[in-house]
Amino acid sequence: MYEPRSLKLLDRLQGLFSRLGIDYPVMRRILQVKLTMDARRVPTIVGKSKQSSDSSTMNERNQFVRSLWVYAIYGALCSVFMWVGDNYFFQMSLTFGILMFIIMTSLISDFSSVLLDIRDRNILATKPVHRRTLAMAKALHICIYLIMLTGAIASIPLATALIKYGIVFFLIFVVELILMNLLIVALTALIYLTVLKFFDGEKLKDIINYVQIGLTIAMTIGYQLLSRMFNLIDIQVTIQPKWYQFYIIPVWFAAPFESVLHRNGNLIFTVFSLLGLVIPILAFMIYIRLMPSMERHLQKLADPGGRPSRGRGRLPYWLSRIFCSSPQEQGFFRLAWSMMGNERDFKLKVYPILGFSIIFPFIFLFGSGLGGGISELRGTGKYLFIYFSGAMISTIIMMLQYSSKYKASWIYKALPISDKVQIYRGTLVAAFVRLIMPLFILQGIIFCFLFGVVIIPDLITAGLGMLLYTAVCHFLLHNNLPFSRPFEAVQQSAGIKTLPLMLLLGGFGVLHLVMTRIHYGVYAYTLLLIVLNFFVWHPNRKLFGKLTRRVGQE
Known part of the structure; x- marks a missing residue:
């Protein structure tokens, strides 16, 4: 020993x-x-x-x-x-x-x-x-x-x-x-x-x-x-x-x-x-x-605790019907929703990351101080610091591959699934709706209080940018089925992969800033993001599936 x-x-x-x-x-x-x-x-x-071939030595x-x-x-x-x-x-x-x-x-x-x-x-x-x-x-x-x-x-x-x-x-x-x-x-x-x-x-x-x-x-x-x-x-x-x-x-x-x-x-x-x-x-x-x-x-x-109330399953059910198209995709949405909410190890590793996402925008927002009070924020472009709320999206998407219940991933092969892309899409949509979107909405409300309701179009643009950024993170990071690998298999190189993605998110913010300097530039940028998200996320489009399969083959 x-x-x-x-x-x-x-x-x-x-x-x-x-x-x-x-x-x-x-x-x-x-x-x-x-x-x-x-x-x-x-x-x-x-x-x-990397896992060693000699497990006893490892x-x-x-x-x-x-x-x-x-x-x-x-x-x-x-x-x-x-x-x-x-x-x-x-x-x-x-x-x-x-x-x-x-x-x-x-x-x-x-x-x-x-x-x-x-x-x-x-x-x-x-x-x-x-x-x-x-x-x-x-x-x-x-x-x-x-x-x-x-x-x-x-x-x-x-x-x-x-x-x-x-x-x-x-x-x-x-x-x-x-x-x-x-x-x-x-x-x-x-x-x-x-x-x-x-x-x-x-x-x-x-x-x-x-x-x-x-x-x-x-x-x-x-x-x-x-x-x-x-x-x-x-x-x-x-x-x-x-x-x-x-x-x-x-x-x-x-x-x-x-x-x-x-x-x-x-x-x-x-x-x-x-x-x-x-x-x-x-x-x-x-x-x-x-x-x-x-x-x-x-x-x-x-202690196992009390049984969950019957009403708790209604929210993911209705959300899956709103955000997902096919019945299979809705099922994997609800599965991922349940895993993210109930699995202890996943929450222990991911939820503190969400805590950083909450406070990062405000750290940078108030980093230079507010000598003149909150009123001095009005009319400035500091509301774009809300992009920092998405700094941890790449890490969250990367962690969707891992679970302490990874041995149950045999179910993916046992079920009559016509297209595994629906597994990825249902899981990714569930992650965005459950983990990312509520934080962004909360921070958007606070930013509206600080900067005024005039920034609502910019917040919508930032939200669309993060939605597209989430899909890009999935295409570049995911090559395993959701919740199919043990947490012990997290590689150090996987964390390094998220650094360029953070720079990419900064690129979204910089482009947004440039568009604010152009007359109607924000609206043009918003229209572009809507079109890109439509082609990436729309269930009848093949772009999501093609990119996902290409990453899986790599």
Whole structure:
């Protein structure tokens, strides 16, 4: 069995665990199994490279450890802020903001299964294993993961701190990283516990997905607020104290550098420093105290939940009749609708992407600030930032190939399907109607409030552009039947394919901007998009089928 090096380090502390009442040999074996399973799981950030012909060799490779170089690259980008100037508060606030964002999103996307693992209770709780041993194994599992993850991300920033600022700066950095990780684990677990307490079964699992999306959005917005805290005047960074700054967590961990090394006795830095010391320790103590309660509530994850109401199937039924022509296409529309709404792994990987699509237009819209208020937006062309809501369409379309229930794809061959193009078209239309169109409509309503109803023709044009862009993404990315491949087969090169498609979406936006400079240009562009969408999407036209078959043959 796979033998992690971290276990060999723990062996030196065997006596300490024994004095704490921990059955060390049992705990070690549990950890070894957990880490072996982690080694075979592919991290979200890198996907999976080509499948090896020797599956046993592939299984023994630690995919997470092999992915740490990607996190190290992010850490190298963070260290850039540490080389510029000597304003420790500004530099370290940005550094900790980026570090917290990367670590917390990675914890959400790749390691929620550890915090929400019920296998210990189902398998080991019936065996003669003490509850304290199980709790320690789970806590160490999380700590080992975070140490490797944080070590990879912070290795270059720590080296920069030691070389440029000295040993004291380095030691403060290490302490603050430990406190930051304590707070991340505690906050994530306590949010999950709150959800677990009030909900159960399938509803709970849905809410957990939404909480993960909310955390991702909150971290992104928090990073934007962090960058707005500072005013850059003549290369000198100044801070203007505001009440909301006490809720921006990265500044808590940056303040000690200013207080200790620059001996800045400003009250605001002292308060930030105390918050960064007290809150993480207090939150982690609360988490440890509530861990038995969380273990009890985790059992709700095994509950199947109540039966869905009969009315829930009516919406996809009516939508399929509106947007699809043939009965077969309508059937695959409803199948894809159900898969996207019910499959846990798909939602866990795709729904956070939708969260980014929601906030990207507003990040760029308000990126330069609004000194004159919302009224200064009227009459400008900034409403074209709504194209950023489609930045993740290519990734969503790419993920339609994958499913945790991929073994059921034999149904495609068993059914008497006259043309497999109907499978692709029904699935693609369902993805657009369920995932993309509602977000665009919501953002369009907000943009109408900000810019006025005069932009409605431009919003219609942008919507038609995204509809055409969705079809183009399908033609360039899809060569497998929907939901027919495992998530473990996601290749790193597949993610790279989406980058040129994002540039293509930018081309739609630039062309739209050019047309706004021409008299009746927007209406001409809208007419062109209508014609193109008609030829691409119309069921009686063969263009969709020809392009889909050509991609499938490639």
